[in-house]
Structures are given as structure tokens and as C-alpha cells.
Amino acid sequence: VSLHTPHVDWFGLGPVFALVGTSFFALLCAVLVPHALRRMAAFGISVAGFTTGIVLAVWLYVDSANGHTIVSGAFYRDRWTALGQLILCAVGLATTLIAIEHVPGSGRDADRTRRDDHIAEFFALLLASGAGMTFFVGAANLMVLFLSLEWFSIALYVMCAIDYDLEGSLEAGLKYLIVGSFGAAALLFGSALVYGATGKISFHGIAAAVASQGLTGDTFVVVGIALIVAGLGFKMSAAPFHMWTPDVYEGAPTTVTAWMSSATKVAALLLTFRLMTTAFPHDGRLWGWAFAIVATASLAIGNLAALVQRNVKRILAYSSISHAGFMLIGLSAGSALGGRALMYYLVPYSAMAFGSFAVVAARERELGVPVTLENLAGFGWERPFLGVAMWFFMFGFAGLPLGGGFVGKFYVFAAAYRHGWVWLVIVGVLATLVSLYYYLGIVRAMYMRPAEELQVQPGGGVAVTGGAPARETLLHLAVGAALVVSFGSLFAVQPLIDLARHAAGALPL
Amino acid sequence: VNATSLTSILIWLPIAGALLIWLLPLSRYATGSLALLFSLAEVGFWIEQAARFDFSGSSLQMEERAKWFGDLGVSYHVGVYGFSLWLVGLTVVALAVCTGYGFWVGRDRSRAYFGLMLLLTGATVGVFEAQDLLVFYAFFEAMLIPLYVLIGVWGGARRMEATIKFVIYTMAGSLLMLAAIVAYGLQAGTFDLVDGPTSASRWLFLGFMLAFVIKAPLFPFHGWLPDAYREAPPEVSAVLSGVIAKAGLYGMLRIAIAKFPDPTSYYRTTVLTLAAAALVYGSLLAFRSADFRGVVAYSSLAQSGLIALGLFAGTDLGFDGAVLQMVAHGLTSTSLFLIAGAVERRTTTGEFRLLGGMARGRPALATLLMTVGVISLAVPGSASFAGEFLILAGVFQRAWWWSAIGAGAIVLAAMYMLRLISAVLHEARGSTVADEALDLRPGELALVVPLVAGLLFLSAWPAGISHHSFFGQSPAATVQSQFK
Numbered sequence: 001v002s003l004h005t006p007h008v009d010w011f012g013l014g015p016v017f018a019l020v021g022t023s024f025f026a027l028l029c030a031v032l033v034p035h036a037l038r039r040m041a042a043f044g045i046s047v048a049g050f051t052t053g054i055v056l057a058v059w060l061y062v063d064s065a066n067g068h069t070i071v072s073g074a075f076y077r078d079r080w081t082a083l084g085q086l087i088l089c090a091v092g093l094a095t096t097l098i099a100i101e102h103v104p105g106s107g108r109d110a111d112r113t114r115r116d117d118h119i120a121e122f123f124a125l126l127l128a129s130g131a132g133m134t135f136f137v138g139a140a141n142l143m144v145l146f147l148s149l150e151w152f153s154i155a156l157y158v159m160c161a162i163d164y165d166l167e168g169s170l171e172a173g174l175k176y177l178i179v180g181s182f183g184a185a186a187l188l189f190g191s192a193l194v195y196g197a198t199g200k201i202s203f204h205g206i207a208a209a210v211a212s213q214g215l216t217g218d219t220f221v222v223v224g225i226a227l228i229v230a231g232l233g234f235k236m237s238a239a240p241f242h243m244w245t246p247d248v249y250e251g252a253p254t255t256v257t258a259w260m261s262s263a264t265k266v267a268a269l270l271l272t273f274r275l276m277t278t279a280f281p282h283d284g285r286l287w288g289w290a291f292a293i294v295a296t297a298s299l300a301i302g303n304l305a306a307l308v309q310r311n312v313k314r315i316l317a318y319s320s321i322s323h324a325g326f327m328l329i330g331l332s333a334g335s336a337l338g339g340r341a342l343m344y345y346l347v348p349y350s351a352m353a354f355g356s357f358a359v360v361a362a363r364e365r366e367l368g369v370p371v372t373l374e375n376l377a378g379f380g381w382e383r384p385f386l387g388v389a390m391w392f393f394m395f396g397f398a399g400l401p402l403g404g405g406f407v408g409k410f411y412v413f414a415a416a417y418r419h420g421w422v423w424l425v426i427v428g429v430l431a432t433l434v435s436l437y438y439y440l441g442i443v444r445a446m447y448m449r450p451a452e453e454l455q456v457q458p459g460g461g462v463a464v465t466g467g468a469p470a471r472e473t474l475l476h477l478a479v480g481a482a483l484v485v486s487f488g489s490l491f492a493v494q495p496l497i498d499l500a501r502h503a504a505g506a507l508p509l
Numbered sequence: 510v511n512a513t514s515l516t517s518i519l520i521w522l523p524i525a526g527a528l529l530i531w532l533l534p535l536s537r538y539a540t541g542s543l544a545l546l547f548s549l550a551e552v553g554f555w556i557e558q559a560a561r562f563d564f565s566g567s568s569l570q571m572e573e574r575a576k577w578f579g580d581l582g583v584s585y586h587v588g589v590y591g592f593s594l595w596l597v598g599l600t601v602v603a604l605a606v607c608t609g610y611g612f613w614v615g616r617d618r619s620r621a622y623f624g625l626m627l628l629l630t631g632a633t634v635g636v637f638e639a640q641d642l643l644v645f646y647a648f649f650e651a652m653l654i655p656l657y658v659l660i661g662v663w664g665g666a667r668r669m670e671a672t673i674k675f676v677i678y679t680m681a682g683s684l685l686m687l688a689a690i691v692a693y694g695l696q697a698g699t700f701d702l703v704d705g706p707t708s709a710s711r712w713l714f715l716g717f718m719l720a721f722v723i724k725a726p727l728f729p730f731h732g733w734l735p736d737a738y739r740e741a742p743p744e745v746s747a748v749l750s751g752v753i754a755k756a757g758l759y760g761m762l763r764i765a766i767a768k769f770p771d772p773t774s775y776y777r778t779t780v781l782t783l784a785a786a787a788l789v790y791g792s793l794l795a796f797r798s799a800d801f802r803g804v805v806a807y808s809s810l811a812q813s814g815l816i817a818l819g820l821f822a823g824t825d826l827g828f829d830g831a832v833l834q835m836v837a838h839g840l841t842s843t844s845l846f847l848i849a850g851a852v853e854r855r856t857t858t859g860e861f862r863l864l865g866g867m868a869r870g871r872p873a874l875a876t877l878l879m880t881v882g883v884i885s886l887a888v889p890g891s892a893s894f895a896g897e898f899l900i901l902a903g904v905f906q907r908a909w910w911w912s913a914i915g916a917g918a919i920v921l922a923a924m925y926m927l928r929l930i931s932a933v934l935h936e937a938r939g940s941t942v943a944d945e946a947l948d949l950r951p952g953e954l955a956l957v958v959p960l961v962a963g964l965l966f967l968s969a970w971p972a973g974i975s976h977h978s979f980f981g982q983s984p985a986a987t988v989q990s991q992f993k
Binding site for chain 2: 337340381388391395399400401402406407409410411413414417418422425426429430432433436437440443444447448493494497501
């Protein structure tokens with residue numbers, strides 16, 4: 001029996017292999033490297049992995065002007081994939097920087113040795129989930145899509161629960177596992193229906209089969225699309241598939257939340273746009289409307305629910321739901337402009353989402369209790385750099401012209417308008433208006449509370465010795481990088497849009 | 510310096526100054542001095558720009574254009590017209606004076622404070638110089654960021670309510686403007702204000718106008734005004750009413766009227782009615798107001814109404830008068846708010862029932878308040894008189910009753926200003942007025958006197974502005990041709 005093996009373009013899978021390989025080494029490190037060196041060794045491996053990923057992604061971007069599938073049509077080697085991988089690896093690198101100082105459990109766990117015992121595993125999981133995501137954005141058939149989704153999801157479930165001595169963290173991990181599995185099941189079922197109707201699993205094949213067999217509007221395909229939309233909706237935390245988001249974001253270690261809120265969203269949105277435009281162009285009207293409705297629901301629920309929150313991580317969780325809504329506006333347009341808008345939007349968004357959670361992580365470490373609007377009081381004046389950064393991210397999220405978030409909103413509105421959906425523009429505008437209240441609420445809490453309210457007790461009322469907060473050089477570095485990206489993307493719109501245009505050029509639009 | 514780069518320098522110099530101040534760990538004194546230096550340099554650059562401006566030349570001058578993002582036709586495009594030159598001048602002068610005031614009273618958290626004041630300067634100049642809709646929008650919004658923090662951190666006891674109201678009101682307007690900008694720009698294929706065509710869409714016109722009438726504000730969109738003007742620190746109230754409000758009125762002139770000629774004539778009566786309502790209602794509220802800043806705040810509402818009356822009259826005299834009045838009111842209201850601040854510092858209050866008799870032993874305060882007050886009530890011979898007269902004459906050409914309403918409101922202006930002057934300066938000595946409450950100090954005089962000197966200069970030569978705002982013989986024709 002001769003086994004037919006496909007030709008493998010190893011270089012096309014470079015970023016994925018870089019992350020998988022380093023993940024493996026990080027895991028070995030947990031076993032083989034002496035305790036004293038483990039922390040730095042694992043950190044170094046993680047930095048090396050994500051840096052290699054960035055280099056290879058840039059290289060692939062340059063070298064993949066003619067997008068094509070590799071490994072028997074299982075994976076796309078094109079600029080859409082490469083740019084997505086670049087963003088993911090950059091976020092991963094930044095997460096590594098904050099993780100070394102904010103290892104899950106830090107500041108709460110008195111037993112430092114036990115905590116350090118998990119550092120290498122943590123980086124291994126981080127790299128593994130990054131590898132899964134970089135694989136996910138390039139998926140070219142439903143099987144790879146499902147496998148890579150599970151791949152990074154499983155790593156994330158464990159990362160959420162890595163603070164296993166904390167109830168909140170365990171709860172987050174379990175909740176994410178159950179809800180995420182439900183989403184994955186929906187996705188799998190949808191994939192099966194689509195496969196059943198078309199007999200194909202590759203994105204291109206599905207489109208061709210739908211066209212040749214006249215399956216547009218076919219019940220199985222339509223139900224399949226609906227289930228796939230639901231499954232992916234869970235991952236991008238779009239309403240009404242968002243229920244897990246606030247709880248998981250709140251309970252998970254903040255470092256993990258920072259990683260999830262930016263990277264998962266990047267991966268899920270980019271893949272969804274590719275899947276919809278490549279596999280289901282004939283049902284464009286259908287999924288266009290579906291995503292427009294999902295976007296509206298996300299904007300409404302995310303923004304309204306955020307208004308009543310006091311916990312800053314929950315506010316940011318709802319804000320991430322609402323931003324999923326904004327990006328889905330661009331996605332639902334299903335046009336080249338929509339693709340550009342989505343790709344552009346993700347750059348400042350992921351920087352701001354990551355940066356704001358990193359700032360929360362710093363405050364959390366300082367206080368030793370969950371960060372609320374109350375105990376954020378005076379933070380802006382105590383920690384000027386982090387305060388200004390947070391101020392900046394909040395105004396940027398709100399779409400004020402202090403960063404690329406403003407241009408991103410402008411682009412998705414332009415995409416919706418050109419699609420003929422003025423109502424969606426109005427929805428987006430109203431949602432932005434509502435969102436101002438809670439974003440400014442955070443700024444207000446940091447800077448404008450009356451002096452008597454500033455007497456926040458560190459450690460939740462328990463006096464903490466040690467005086468000045470930790471130096472956290474690497475966290476400052478990561479937040480500074482996020483600041484530079486979100487601010488710079490306001491000025492460097494043209495270069496970024498050119499990148500996004502070339503990336504979207506790989507899609508059949 | 511190259512003449513064209515002056516335009517960009519005026520925008521980016523203060524913003525660079527803000528960043529510098531945030532980065533350098535200087536003492537309070539050094540920070541304030543540096544900020545003041547930047548704002549004075551800004552005034553210097555503006556004088557240079559005005560000197561090089563060719564008032565007989567046509568169209569946009571000192572233009573700069575660079576690509577921002579091409580696929581949607583958005584570019585960084587800035588330049589000045591005659592009327593924008595005056596508004597930029599008003600901005601840099603008023604902001605320099607207000608920065609100086611902040612320095613003089615020694616605002617705490619000085620690096621944050623002075624950085625924000627400089628940021629505000631740059632953003633406001635940007636609004637008056639932008640020639641691309643998205644650039645205009647970006648600066649229009651960017652003004653809000655420093656204002657929000659300035660009021661929220663350094664404001665009075667009820668600043669939280671004031672900031673929330675202020676931000677929600679303004680953003681409600683400007684976000685709808687963003688939707689209108691997207692629609693206009695994608696229809697036109699460009700966001701450029703100079704190249705862009707006119708539009709007949711009433712919806713788009715309303716989208717733009719809503720942002721402008723809230724910013725100006727006109728009745729009934731002034732809900733944010735009393736709180737913001739009362740709770741902000743006095744120098745920020747001065748900027749709000751003297752300069753920021755003009756951004757709304759400028760937007761009406763530069764965008765709403767010039768780009769939407771048909772909707773402008775369709776909605777002319779409506780806008781004129783709102784303007785007249787703002788004028789009369791604001792004047793009545795000012796007359797009833799129980800405190801210094803309340804009077805000035807409501808009189809700003811009235812003046813915004815008057816200026817909008819001139820703009821939407823759509824006649825030569827109306828446009829000339831509106832521009833002159835924007836500058837004149839900017840200077841008077843800045844001075845009045847700063848004087849209000851000086852009074853509040855001496856007596857801890859602006860309430861009339863606790864004030865009175867301050868003229869005794871305080872000749873400088875009395876003279877300045879009297880002078881500004883008299884100019885602001887438009888006594889014949891003053892700059893405000895020239896502006897108001899032109900506006901009323903301009904709107905008379907539209908229909909006589911508008912100017913009848915306007916003239917009536919000017920009588921009210923005399924009533925509320927005289928009431929303010931006598932309540933603060935004359936009458937029996939108020940319970941909070943102590944002998945120790947000194948006259949204006951040299952520092953304060955150095956701030957307010959230049960503004961008053963500017964007003965006196967304009968009173969002597971109002972044509973300096975009214976004849977140098979629009980090129981060509983007829984301002985109305987110039988506006989109709991979209992300033993081309």
C-alpha cells in the first residue's frame with residue numbers, strides 16, 4: 001500500500017512551527033531547567049518564539065504576493081494569513097513581557113515557589129495557543145478550521161484556570177470550557193451540514209459546489225452557515241454568544257485576559273471574514289444580514305451592560321463585546337473596503353485592548369484585590385505613565401481622535417455606508433455615544449475623584465509594607481508599545497491601509 | 510520660515526509643547542513659564558502669518574496638503590481664509606491669556622494642566638485651519654479631550670455633572686456629524702472642503718448643523734452651557750465661551766452654509782428662529798441670573814444667537830458683521846470670565862447678593878469691568894456695536910422683523926450688563942467683600958489689559974476685520990462660490 005503524502009511547504013507554516021517548537025521547549029524547560037533559572041529561561045524561549053514568529057510572518061507577507069493554498073489545499077499561504085499572524089505574534093510578545101512580571105497568582109500567592117513552578121507551563125500554553133491561532137487564521141478547509149480552533153481553545157481553557165487556588169480563575173476556566181465546547185459543537189455541526197450538502201470541506205470547494213449545484217439558499221447550507229456563525233460568534237464574543245465573556249474575563253488572570261481579548265478576537269474575526277467571503281459568496285446577502293444583526297446586538301448589549309458595571313475588567317469585557325460589534329459592521333459589508341476596515345481596525349483595537357488590561361493588571365497587583373471604579377481613584381496621579389496610557393486607551397476606544405480607533409470607526413462606517421446600510425452607521429454612532437459614558441467613567445475614576453475619596457487602602461484594607469509599587473519595567477515597555485501602536489496608527493493610516501489592502505487582495509472580493 | 514508652513518506650525522507647535530511639558534519633569538514655575546513661552550511664540554507666529562497674509566488675494570492661502578489616506582480621498586489639508594485668520598488670532602491670543610491666568614493663579618498638577626491648555630490651543634487652531642472634513646472633525650473632537658479633563662479636574666464642586674452633560678451633548682452632535690461626513694465624503698469621492706462639491710441633501714445639512722448648534726450653542730441645545738460655564742475654572746470658561754463656541758459658528762459658515770446652499774435656504778427661517786430665540790431667551794436668562802458667571806454664560810448664548818442671525822441672513826453685511834462680532838465677543842467674554850475669576854478669588858463667590866461695592870478702592874478692577882461691560886453691551890462706537898449693527902442691518906435685508914427682535918434684545922443686553930456692573934461694583938458693600946480684597950494685581954492687569962486694548966483697537970477700526978474677512982466685493986457671493 002503506497003501512502004500518498006502531500007507536498008508540504010514548510011516555510012509557509014513557519015510562524016506556526018516557530019510557536020509550536022518553542023512551546024515544546026518551554027514545556028521541556030519546566031522539567032529540565034533548574035528552578036532558579038526556569039523563570040528566565042521560559043521567558044527567553046517565549047520571547048524567541050514570538051519574535052521568530054514576527055520575523056517569519058513579515059517574511060511570508062513579503063514573499064506571498066500571490067496567495068495560494070499549501071499542504072493539499074489545507075492552509076492559505078497569503079498576505080491575509082501573514083498579516084494576521086504578524087498581529088498575533090506581536091500581541092503574544094507583548095503578553096510575554098507582562099506575564100514575566102504578572103505571572104498568574106502574583107501578589108496573591110504567598111508561596112512563591114509554587115507559583116514559579118508554573119511559569120514554564122504558562123509560557124508553553126501561551127505559545128501553544130499562539131500557534132493554534134496562527135494556524136487558525138490560515139485555515140483553508142473546515143477540518144483545519146475546527147482542529148485549530150480546538151487547539152488554541154484548549155490551551156486557553158487551561159490558561160484561564162491556571163490560578164487554580166483562586167475560585168474565580170477556576171470558575172472562569174470551567175465556564176469557558178463548557179461554553180466554548182458548546183460553540184465548538186455548533187461549529188462542528190454546521191461544518192458537517194455544509195459538508196453534507198456540498199461534499200466539500202475546502203473553502204474554495206464549497207463555493208464551487210454551491211455555484212455548480214445551485215445550492216444557494218439550500219436549507220442544509222443555510223442552517224450550516226447559521227451554526228458556523230454561532231460557533232465563531234462565541235470565539236469573537238459577539239452578542240448573543242457573549243454570555244461567557246464578562247465572567248471569564250473577570251475571573252481569568254489579567255495577563256490571560258489581555259491575551260484573549262486581543263488575540264482571540266483578531267484570529268476569530270479574520271478567519272470569519274475569510275470563511276464567509278471565500279466559502280459562501282453566494283449567500284452573501286444572508287450572512288451579511290446575519291452579521292449586521294449580530295453587530296447590532298453586540299453594540300446594544302455590550303454598551304448598555306457596561307454602563308452598570310463597577311468592576312473594571314467587566315467594563316472592558318463588555319467593551320470588547322461592543323468592539324466586536326464595530327468590527328462586524330465592516331465584516332458584514334463583505335466588500336474589499338470592509339476587509340480593509342476590519343484589518344485596519346484590529347491593529348489599534350488589539351493594542352488598546354491589550355494595553356488597557358495590562359494597566360489593570362498593574363493596578364491589581366498593587367492593590368491585591370479586583371480593580372473597581374472605586375479603587376481606581378487617584379491612580380492617574382500616582383502612576384502617571386500608566387494613567388496617561390489608560391486615559392489614552394479609553395479615549396481611543398471611545399473613538400475620539402487620539403488614536404487609530406477613530407480612523408477604524410470611520411472606516412467601518414464608510415464600509416457600511418458604501419454597502420447602503422445607513423442604519424448601521426447610525427447604530428454605530430449611537431453605540432459610540434453610549435460607550436462614552438463608561439469610558440469616561442474610568443478616566444473620571446482615575447483623575448477626578450475628590451481628594452477624600454483617594455484614600456484607597458492597598459491590599460483591600462490590609463496594610464501592605466513595601467511602599468513604592470513594583471518597577472515593572474517590562475510592563476511599562478509593553479504598555480508603551482501599545483500606546484505607540486494605537487497612537488501611531490492614527491498617523492500611519494496610509495501604510496497600514498496599504499498593508500490591509502494587499503492582505504484583502506488575497507480574498508475573492 | 511516659509512509662509513505656507515506657518516499654518517502647520519500654528520497647529521503643531523503647541524501640541525509639541527504639550528508633549529514636551531508632559532515629558533520633562535520640570536517644577537511648577539518652569540512648566541508654567543515654558544507653556545507661556547509656547548503660547549506667546551504661537552501669538553508671534555500668528556502675527557507673522559497675518560503680516561504675510563494677502564488680503565486682496567483670492568481663495569485659500571498658506572495652504573498645505575499631504576496625503577493621509579488615499580483610498581477614501583482623505584488628506585491632511587490646511588490653509589487660511591481671511592475670516593479663519595481672525596479666528597485663529599482670537600484663539601492664540603485668548604489661549605495665551607488664559608494660560609497666563611492659570612500660571613498666575615498657580616494651578617496645581619501643573620504639568621498636566623499646562624500640557625492640556627497647549628493641546629487645546631493646537632486643536633482649536635486646527636479646527637479653524639482644516640480644509641479637509643475628516644481633519645476638521647478630528648480637531649473638532651480633539652478640543653473636547655482637554656476640555657473634559659480641564660473641567661473635570663480643576664473645576665468647581667459640581668464638575669462631574671457638568672462634564673458628563675457637556676461631553677454627552679457635544680458628542681451626540683458631533684457623532685451624527687461623523688455620520689454626515691462619511692455620507693458626504695463617499696458621495697463626493699473626496700473629503701476635501703475646497704474640492705468637494707455642494708450637496709443638496711437636507712439630512713446631511715442637519716447632521717452637520719446639529720453638531721454646530723450644540724457647540725455654539727443655540728436654543729434649545731444649550732442645556733450643557735450653564736453648568737459647564739459655572740463649574741469650569743474661570744480661564745477655561747473664558748476659552749469655552751470666547752473661543753470654543755466660535756468653532757460651532759465657524760462650522761456653520763465654512764461647512765453648513767457654504768457646502769449646502771439649498772438646504773440653507775430651505776431651513777433659513779428655522780435657523781433664524783432658533784437664533785432669535787437664543788438671543789432673546791439668553792438675554793432674559795442673563796438678566797435673571799443671580800451670579801457673575803451666569804450672566805456672562807447666558808449672554809454668550811445670546812451672542813451666539815446674534816452671530817448665527819448674521820450668518821444665516823445670507824447677506825454681505827450679515828457675514829461681515831458675524832465675523833467681526835465673533836472676534837469682538839470672543840475678546841469681551843474672555844475678559845469678563847477672567848474678571849469674574851478675579852472677583853471670585855477675592856470674595857470666594859460670584860453671587861450678586863454677596864457682592865457689591867467693589868469699586869471703592871479698586872480703581873483698576875472698576876475701570877476694566879466698566880470698559881469691557883460697556884463694550885459688551887454694544888455702546889455706540891464700540892467694536893460690538895459695529896458688529897451688532899452690521900448683523901442687524903444684514904438681517905434687515907432678509908426681513909425687517911428679525912432686526913426688530915435683535916434690536917430689542919440689545920436693549921436687554923444693556924439691562925443685564927448694567928445690572929452686573931452695579932451688582933459687583935456699586936451698591937452697598939457685599940458681605941463677602943473685605944477691605945483686604947485687593948485691587949487687580951499687575952499680573953492680572955497684564956492679562957486682561959491686552960484683551961481690552963484689542964477691543965479698543967477694534968472699536969476704533971472695526972473695518973480692520975469686517976473689510977478683511979472675505980476677499981472680493983461681496984462676501985455673500987464669496988460664500989456662495991464656496992470661497993473659490
